[in-house]
Amino acid sequence: MNVQPLSIVFALIAGLVLAGILGWIRRPRLVVFVPRLFSHSSISDKGQIAEISVMNRGFKTEENVELSLNPLLHFELVGSNNPDATLSRAKLSIPRIGSADDCSVLLQVENGRFSKDDIVSCLSKETKAVVATKLEEVPVTAQQRVGVILFIGAGLLFAFGAIKGIDYYVEKEFGTARGTDESKKTQGWTVLPVYADRDNAIFAAFADGKLRIGTNISTVRRDSADIPFIIENNSSMPLTIDLGITAAAPQDGIAYEKRHVNDKLLLPGDSTTEVLTVALPKEAARRTAVVEVFLSTPSGETLKATRLLGAVDLGVKP
The missing domain is CATH 2.60.40.290 (Immunoglobulin-like)
Incomplete structure (x- = not known):
């Protein structure tokens, strides 16, 4: 879409509105x-x-x-x-x-x-x-009409400023769904918008590659898969990690501790490999898994991200 014609149209409309107001006054x-x-x-x-x-x-x-x-x-x-x-x-x-x-x-x-x-x-x-x-x-007199216009204009400006202020507060405190894919997708993980902020030290380290969370070759059985997750902390922050996995198949047959890692401490410069087991559906087309990771620092910063693992990621043969 060409922006210039739209700008000309908006300018003409604004000019007509202004001319109408001046003519009325x-x-x-x-x-x-x-x-x-x-x-x-x-x-x-x-x-x-x-x-x-x-x-x-x-x-x-x-x-x-x-x-x-x-x-x-x-x-x-x-x-x-x-x-x-x-x-x-x-x-x-x-x-x-x-x-x-x-x-x-x-x-x-x-x-x-x-x-x-x-x-x-x-x-x-x-x-x-x-x-x-x-x-x-x-x-009313012309001067009073000018006062009415100024009052309405000031009210509109105040309302616009209030809306922008609320929008800024909501965006800063709770995130916004209007962010680009680049700001939310990192290393194949989808970072929730509330955490996708460069002021968040964990997200900055994640986006800069100082914190890496990847997968290795999975061991696939008939009804389940063992998936290794390699986590490297090359940042200057100690991190506490919670990692969990689920799929469309019932997970009752697999112990909770095999499907989750809780409160794993990873100091700066350390790395770890955690293997999670997930039950998979029998249908090949539905053999996908969802992984969720939650990271936190002693200073209270947090980050939550999710990742969808398909058949290729799981090593499932078609």
């Missing part, structure tokens, strides 16, 4: 909201006071904002938090509204009752405003 958002209507006014016996807020929830400053109201009603500007806001008949003009800012006005309304339906339109140089009838319909 930078999209203009102009909102008209009527927070309060006052049915009684001291200015006019027949009038009504309406508070209208024009909010900029986008990243850019909105310019030339014009709010058009119902021309059948009469409006007068009573007050505003923006000194540049002006009212001409039924049109409110606001030169600019900064990002995350708003322009709120109080209008005296006569010739009828005011409602949100009397908001005809609200346009700026960049966009058209939407009318929100409830406070929860007002979108």
Whole structure:
């Protein structure tokens, strides 16, 4: 599989996702909201006071904002938090509204009752405003959207780091099944992944050939085989060895001590030959045996490995 096209595809997808997020953050958002209507006014016996807020929830400053109201009603500007806001008949003009800012006005309304339906339109140089009838319909500011993205990103990074940390701990403490065959196969033996670590002195000696465990010519009888195991310790560590063998045939007819070697001490520079006896099935195709070895040092390091002996290893004739 060619990795380069996949990298290009992933880069394009990442670019599209990033562009989408930036577009979502930078999209203009102009909102008209009527927070309060006052049915009684001291200015006019027949009038009504309406508070209208024009909010900029986008990243850019909105310019030339014009709010058009119902021309059948009469409006007068009573007050505003923006000194540049002006009212001409039924049109409110606001030169600019900064990002995350708003322009709120109080209008005296006569010739009828005011409602949100009397908001005809609200346009700026960049966009058209939407009318929100409830406070929860007002979108968050661009800065708040950036904060949400950063919070989600930080959460994802934290989760990724936690997963990688757990994965590293599990791999270091318990081994991993993702190791290569080279890291687990040594001298024909399969070393369990938890022990296949160069920091393990026994595995390092085993992998470097300073510790050798091999077989010699077997003596095969009709229902069993005697298999010599030659163990050489050319490392600097004293080793305690446990060795056992089994096969598909019942092993009850062979004494335990003939099938196992327990607590055999092998000092640095020493070697030993241990003969194990195993009962074999009558069928030639099933005449295989499984050997298991367990090594340990006085300092507490251990190693466990297994090996499958086939007909050739056992000296069984086809």
